[in-house]
Amino acid sequence: AQSVSQHNHHVILSEAASLELGCNYSYGGTVNLFWYVQYPGQHLQLLLKYFSGDPLVKGIKGFEAEFIKSKFSFNLRKPSVQWSDTAEYFCAVTGRTNAGKSTFGDGTTLTVKP
Amino acid sequence: DGGITQSPKYLFRKEGQNVTLSCEQNLNHDAMYWYRQDPGQGLRLIYYSQIVNDFQKGDIAEGYSVSREKKESFPLTVTSAQKNPTAFYLCASSLAPTGELFFGEGSRLTVL
Numbered sequence: 001a002q003s004v005s006q007h008n009h010h011v012i013l014s015e016a017a018s019l020e021l022g023c024n025y026s027y028g029g030t031v032n033l034f035w036y037v038q039y040p041g042q043h044l045q046l047l048l049k050y051f052s053g054d055p056l057v058k059g060i061k062g063f064e065a066e067f068i069k070s071k072f073s074f075n076l077r078k079p080s081v082q083w084s085d086t087a088e089y090f091c092a093v094t095g096r097t098n099a100g101k102s103t104f105g106d107g108t109t110l111t112v113k114p
Numbered sequence: 115d116g117g118i119t120q121s122p123k124y125l126f127r128k129e130g131q132n133v134t135l136s137c138e139q140n141l142n143h144d145a146m147y148w149y150r151q152d153p154g155q156g157l158r159l160i161y162y163s164q165i166v167n168d169f170q171k172g173d174i175a176e177g178y179s180v181s182r183e184k185k186e187s188f189p190l191t192v193t194s195a196q197k198n199p200t201a202f203y204l205c206a207s208s209l210a211p212t213g214e215l216f217f218g219e220g221s222r223l224t225v226l
Contacts, residue, residue, distance in 0.1 A: 009154065032212050044204065044217040077116045090156060101172065102147075102215060104157040 002027040002095050006105035013081050014113050021076040021108050023091035033074040034092040034102070036067055044090070050074065061085070083114045116141050118218035120205050125223045127199070128222075132208045135190045136204035146213065152173060157204065163188055164211050166203035175213040192223060200225045 007022035025031065035047040048059025055067040065076045074091060091105040118139045124137075127133045139146065145164045149157040159172030163182040177196025182188055192199045202222050206215040 004156075006156075034214060036215075036217075043219045044206075044215075046214045046216075049214055050172070092157075092215075096212055101159060103159075104149075106154055106156040 002031075002093055002101070002103045004091050004093050004103050004105040006089075006091050006108050008108045010109045011108065012111045012112070012113065015083055016080050017112075019076070019078040019081045019085070019110070021089055021091075021110070023074045023076065023105060025072050025074065025091075025093040025103075027072075027093060027095045030096040032094045032096065033065075033067060034094075035063070035074070035076050036090045036092060036104075037087050038090070040089045047089070049077070051065065054076050081110070081112050086110060086112045115157040118205055118207055118216060120203075120218035120221050122221060123219065127223065127225050129225055130194045132191055132193050133223065134198075135192070135203055135205075135223070137184055137188045137190065137218060139182060139188075139205075139207045139216075139218075141209075141216060142185070143207035143209050143213050143216070144185070145208045146182065147208075148172075148178070148180065148188070148190045148197055149204040149206065151204055151220070160190065160203075199223055 005024045033050040036044050037047045038044045043062045050067045060072045063078050076111045089108045092102045094102045121136045147162040148160040151157050158174050160178050161180040163169035179191045204220045206219045
């Protein structure tokens with residue numbers, strides 16, 4: 001079975017602070033990894049994804065994530081957050097041999113103070 | 115505008131009643147999914163379908179049923195057998211089964 005663990009349930013930062021949200025997964029094979037974001041009043045949307053290749057992937061709005069295979073991690077980072085980054089962030093994993101079954105973490109609520 | 119349309123946005127139901135949530139997509143995606151979102155629990159997969167006339171149970175299928183008669187439509191019925199149906203329901207689709215998900219805006223069901 002696959003599972004995803006997000007370490008922080010609620011993070012509060014001031015504008016310009018750096019952000020790192022932890023995500024660890026467990027799955028016994030090759031995976032595709034995703035970060036989704038849900039801004040207040042909007043639907044869930046893709047922030048970035050990793051399928052293969054360069055383990056450092058860049059997404060929208062200056063976000064990036066690094067896949068570290070040995071640690072089963074896919075942490076999300078942003079050097080300098082803005083008030084508009086206030087949202088809920090979800091890490092998700094889909095096993096390549098488990099097509100159709102994306103497993104999500106519990107989510108991290110990020111609040112950025114202006 | 116391509117996307118996923120869920121309706122209704124809000125729904126109230128009395129205990130013992132079945133209710134059907136609609137999900138329509140015009141993205142020409144083969145795969146469609148239903149997730150349930152509860153506070154602090156992330157998204158949990160209810161049912162998914164990779165092709166018309168075929169669907170599989172997800173992790174929490176008990177008390178739910180689906181159909182996939184058309185590529186663009188994947189309705190979810192919350193039956194009276196679902197013990198705790200009050201939740202936020204999200205429909206999604208993807209071009210490939212292991213690809214990124216595109217989500218609708220969700221339907222919030224409250225059982226009175």
